Amino acid sequence: MLKAVFAIALGAGLMVAAPGFAQSTDQDRTVRPGDRIEWSANPPHFVQFGGTGGNPPAALTPLADVDKVLSFVPPLSVDGDIGQGPTGGAPGLVATVKDDAAGAGVANFVFTCGQHPGQMKSLPFIVAPKDAAQPPRTLKIRAVGLDWMLDTPAGPVKVDSP
Ligand SMILES: [Cu+2]
Numbered sequence: 125m126l127k128a129v130f131a132i133a134l135g136a137g138l139m140v141a142a143p144g145f146a147q148s149t150d151q152d153r154t155v156r157p158g159d160r161i162e163w164s165a166n167p168p169h170f171v172q173f174g175g176t177g178g179n180p181p182a183a184l185t186p187l188a189d190v191d192k193v194l195s196f197v198p199p200l201s202v203d204g205d206i207g208q209g210p211t212g213g214a215p216g217l218v219a220t221v222k223d224d225a226a227g228a229g230v231a232n233f234v235f236t237c238g239q240h241p242g243q244m245k246s247l248p249f250i251v252a253p254k255d256a257a258q259p260p261r262t263l264k265i266r267a268v269g270l271d272w273m274l275d276t277p278a279g280p281v282k283v284d285s286p
Contacts, residue, residue, distance in 0.1 A: 148274055148281040154250045157223045158260035161194075161249075162215035165267035168239045171209035171217050173200065177236030178245035178285060185233040193225035193233065193251050208238050215264075226253040236284075243270040245285050 155161065163171045174187030187200075187207045197218045200207030209217035222228070230251055237244035244267070264275040265283060273280040 145271060145282040148283045150250060152274055152276055152281055153247060153283055154252050155221045156252050157221050157225050157254045159221045160262040161219040161265065162262060163209065163217045163265050164214040165212055165216060167212040169267040170211040170238045171235055172238035172241060173207045173235050175206040177241040179242040181242065184236060189230045190233050192228040193222055193230045194219040195222055225251050240270055244272060246272055246283055247285060
């Protein structure tokens, strides 16, 4: 079903040049202790934390800060300040928000695609305290073209820079 929606959206994008994906809200991109984030992507996409991304390139959230709030399965391949997930996979990378994330002094984090760091820099994911009224959730993020899309009850929304 979602694949069909994406296919339609992508097909429309080819005709009108602008796919017109709905943009995410800060609330869509808020994570709390216990939440899971699952990234799925076809090769050659892969998740990168740390290093630089965006256009013009700018420093992303330092990997040391990311490590304070997220734990990864599989572990990131680390080289200096750059940590990379596997290429492709559904999901290829899973992160869990650490129990003490909200007290770690890291207000938010961004990631990008290591293959397309300029085009696929995410918007900030906000780290919030645990909320007893809100059960832990799983955020499913997938690479669609050169965008990262997050599933929501209302449909997929874009979580990378406009
Ligand atoms: Cu990519």
